[in-house]
Amino acid sequence: MDGRLNDLSAIPDATAKDIETLLAVLARGARRIERVEMSFGTVWVKRYGTERPVFWLWAQNALALLFRKPFLRPSPQLDRKAMVDREVRRIAAFAAAGLPVPKVLYRSGSALVLSDAGPTIGAQLGVLKSADPADHDDLLVACAADLGALHAKRLCHGRPHPRDLFLEGGRVGYMDFEEEPEAVMPLPTAQARDLWLLFLQLVPSALEGETTAGRALSAWMESAPGDALAELCLLVAFLAKFLWLTRLIGRVHMGSDLRRFLAATRYLSQVLLPPRAADASKAGKDD
Numbered sequence: 244m245d246g247r248l249n250d251l252s253a254i255p256d257a258t259a260k261d262i263e264t265l266l267a268v269l270a271r272g273a274r275r276i277e278r279v280e281m282s283f284g285t286v287w288v289k290r291y292g293t294e295r296p297v298f299w300l301w302a303q304n305a306l307a308l309l310f311r312k313p314f315l316r317p318s319p320q321l322d323r324k325a326m327v328d329r330e331v332r333r334i335a336a337f338a339a340a341g342l343p344v345p346k347v348l349y350r351s352g353s354a355l356v357l358s359d360a361g362p363t364i365g366a367q368l369g370v371l372k373s374a375d376p377a378d379h380d381d382l383l384v385a386c387a388a389d390l391g392a393l394h395a396k397r398l399c400h401g402r403p404h405p406r407d408l409f410l411e412g413g414r415v416g417y418m419d420f421e422e423e424p425e426a427v428m429p430l431p432t433a434q435a436r437d438l439w440l441l442f443l444q445l446v447p448s449a450l451e452g453e454t455t456a457g458r459a460l461s462a463w464m465e466s467a468p469g470d471a472l473a474e475l476c477l478l479v480a481f482l483a484k485f486l487w488l489t490r491l492i493g494r495v496h497m498g499s500d501l502r503r504f505l506a507a508t509r510y511l512s513q514v515l516l517p518p519r520a521a522d523a524s525k526a527g528k529d530d
Contacts, residue, residue: 248331248350255348256283269354285359287345291330292323292353313428314436314478318401318421323353326421330355333420340396343409343416360418365405368448380455383445387459389415390441391466399425399433403441435474438463439482442507456510476515483512 251262261281268279268288277288307315337344349356371379401422409416424433449455489505
């Protein structure tokens with residue numbers, strides 16, 4: 244590890260006033276993620292271990308054990324220092340692979356100071372939705388294409404949500420490396436999970452619906468490893484078994500998470516899985 248990361252005075256272009264400001268922000272510990280304006284630009288302070296373990300993590304582990312499905316396992320739960328170490332290590336791995344990432348300017352045992360990456364793709368999609376619908380969907384497709392290229396480099400992100408992605412010189416960049424699914428499951432499984440998680444956001448938000456979803460899936464498949472695609476089919480085949488339950492629950496309350504699960508999983512099951520026996524029989528009668 245670069246020893247200079249422990250020294251605020253080693254931050255490029257930082258003035259004495261900047262260092263004083265950062266020291267005050269770090270000591271205050273007000274929020275998990277905090278934007279700070281410096282004389283040389285914006286930086287972000289990110290703190291670790293501030294959130295209590297949630298019920299969903301326990302539930303994920305229980306479901307993974309019950310169904311014996313590795314893709315259900317949550318990333319390892321670590322202490323604050325290990326969480327910082329993990330994010331620094333994963334940022335370095337992505338940078339070494341030539342991918343745009345924020346720069347680590349400073350680290351402590353429980354926090355990082357990161358460079359500003361500019362507007363997230365999530366924010367840009369929000370603007371494009373009404374300003375330029377075609378560019379909106381093209382950007383969604385670009386996210387899938389870049390994710391496939393990332394997987395071809397034998398990497399995975401763990402949570403490729405548009406709010407964790409940004410653009411740099413026309414390329415998709417990555418941030419928020421809090422997940423490390425490949426630590427608890429085979430890499431192809433983690434990559435398949437990446438694609439499914441992206442499609443949870445992509446399918447419901449695509450303005451051209453399944454047309455854009457199809458373009459995005461094809462774009463990912465152009466670069467993604469074949470073993471990741473095989474794992475994606477297995478993942479979708481398992482989750483598709485619960486679509487009926489999702490619809491049943493949705494009759495009572497169709498929340499946003501449930502709606503995303505239903506839209507993405509239903510679409511992927513339609514295009515990746517062979518037709519069910521009943522569907523095949525019906526198709527034969529229509530010939």
